Amino acid sequence: MPDQRFEMSEHVQNVLTGPEVKLFTEDGSVVPGIAGVAGVSDMIDAGLEIGADRLIMQPGSAFELHTHPGAHILYVLRNRGFIHVDGVDYEMTEGDTVYVPANFAHGVKTNPEVDDVLEILAFGVPHMPIESTKRMTLVK
Known part of the structure; x- marks a missing residue:
């Protein structure tokens, strides 16, 4: 392992108090009604x-059907919503974790019965910056 050090300024980020940024599709369009707060990220083995x-x-709001170049785990921080996979909406609620394999088509949407924000913590490998146009590819 290379000479690696723990750096507070690089290895600790608060996703509750950090600045909110817009998210974009691969064509540069803003994803309406959805913002993100960048957490920590770093390179691991094999350049990932x-x-x-x-x-x-x-x-x-909703993320339309899309894929990611890497696998990710969603953790529902607040409220209830749905993940759409293979034509079925599966409810997600506070405390749920959801594993989505790399390049697996899925969508995420808020619950229409709830008039409050849905907050999710998204862990990914490989990770793409929150505002990257390469973060997700819409499925046509």
């Missing part, structure tokens, strides 16, 4: 980046 970010979804 690992990282976690907080996603804040306003009522009525």
Whole structure:
């Protein structure tokens, strides 16, 4: 392992108090009603980046059906929502973790019965910066 040191400024980020940024599709369009807060990320073995970010979804918002270049785990921090896989909506609620394999088509949406934000912590390998247009590819 290379000479690696723990650096507070690089290895600790608060996703509850950090600045919210917009998310973008691969064509540079803003994802409406959804913001993110960047968490920590760093390079691991084989040049892959690992990282976690907080996603804040306003009522009525959704991530359309999309894929990611890497696997990720979603952890529901607040509220209830749905993950859409293979034509089925599966409910997610506070405390749930959801594993999504690399390049697996899925969508995420808020629960229409809840008039409050849905907050999710998204862990990914490889990780893409929260505002990257390469973070997700929409499925046409």
